[in-house]
Amino acid sequence: MHIRTNDFDLDSTLDCGQVFRWQRSGEWWTGVVLGHIVRARQDGCDLVVDTGLDRDSIVRYFRLDDNMAGIYSRINTDPVMDDLIHRFRGLRLIRQPPWECLISYMASSCKSIPNIKDSISNLCRQYGDDLGRDFSFPTAEVLAQTSESRLRETKLGFRSVNILEVARKVDSGEFDLGAPFELEYEEARELLMGMRGIGPKIADCVLLFAYDKMEAFPVDTHILSVMEEHYGSFIEGAKSKRGEVISEFARSYFGQYAGYAQQYLFNSRISDYDPLTHSADCTITK
DSSP states (O other): OEEEOSSOOHHHHHSSSSOSSOEEETTEEEEEETTEEEEEEEETTEEEEEESSOHHHHHHHTTTTSOHHHHHHHHOOSHHHHHHHHHHTTOOOOOOOHHHHHHHHHHTTTOOHHHHHHHHHHHHHHHSOBOSSSBOOOOHHHHHTSOHHHHHTTTOTTHHHHHHHHHHHHHHTSSOTTGGGGSOHHHHHHHHHTSTTOOHHHHHHHHHHHSOOTTOOOOOHHHHHHHHHHHGGGOOSOSTTHHHHHHHHHHHHHGGGHHHHHHHHHHHHHSSOOTTTTOSSOOOOO
16 A cells, blocks of 8 residues: 655654554564554655555554644744754654553553563553464453453553553443543543543643644653753743643643644654754744
8 A cells, every 4th residue: 555645754753752562674664553463664755554454544543634734834933843843854643542542651651662662562462362463452351351460460560550440441431432532632631630540641642642632742751851951941830840831831832733842852852863952942932
C-alpha cells in the first residue's frame, strides 16, 4: 500500500517517545496496530505500508488527515518553536487506541523509554495473542482476570496494582473508555484522574494521544526543563505546582494545538538536538 503524504516524517513520528511498540530494522519500521502487524517505510512523499489493515485505518493512526500547515501556523509563536518546526518538520502525533494508550502510559510512570518498551513488550508477550512476528495488546478482559503478582512478572512493579484496578473497571463497565470523547478537555481530564495511578501528566498524555484533545500539554521532567529554559521568565505561578502552571500557560500560549508544540519540545530534549543552543531565551510574540 502506498499513501501519498505531505509534511510527514515517519522516522521522527515513531522515534519521538509517544509510542512504545515500534521497532526499526533498516528502512522498515514494524509495529502492531489494532491487532495487526504493520510494516512501514517512507519513500520520499510516499508512506509504504505492508499490513492487513485498510488504508483509512493507517491514515487515521498516523493522523495523515491533520492540517499541518494550519497547525504550524498556530503554534509557531516564537524563535524556539520556529526552529523546532524546521528541525522536526513532519513529526505527527499518533492517534492511539484508548485502551492501549491508557495502560501504556500508566506503565510509563517513573520509567525511562527503553524500560517502558521492555515492560509493555513483556505484558503483550504474556497476555496478548500471538500474531506471528509479535503479540497483540492484551484486552481489559484478559488483564482483569490476572493477579497483581503475575503482572509484576512483566516488570511493571508498583504500577501493577493500579493497572489491574483499571482493567477490572473497564472490563466490568464501571469505566467507559468512550466517555472522554464526549467530554470537554477539563472534564475528561478530571474523569481520568479519578482513577488511582493517573495523575495530571498521564491523563494529559492519554487525552492527547488517544482522545483528540489537542490542547492537552503533558508536563514531565523534560518538558519542565525546556519550558523553564525558554519560557520560564514569562510563566507566573507557584513553584510547588509548576507542572500545572506550565501546562495552563502552554494551552493559552500555543492554543488549540498545544499538544503538537509539546511533542516538538519533548523531542528536542530526547534527541541529540539541543534547540537554539545559540540562544538562552525567546521573545514572546503573541
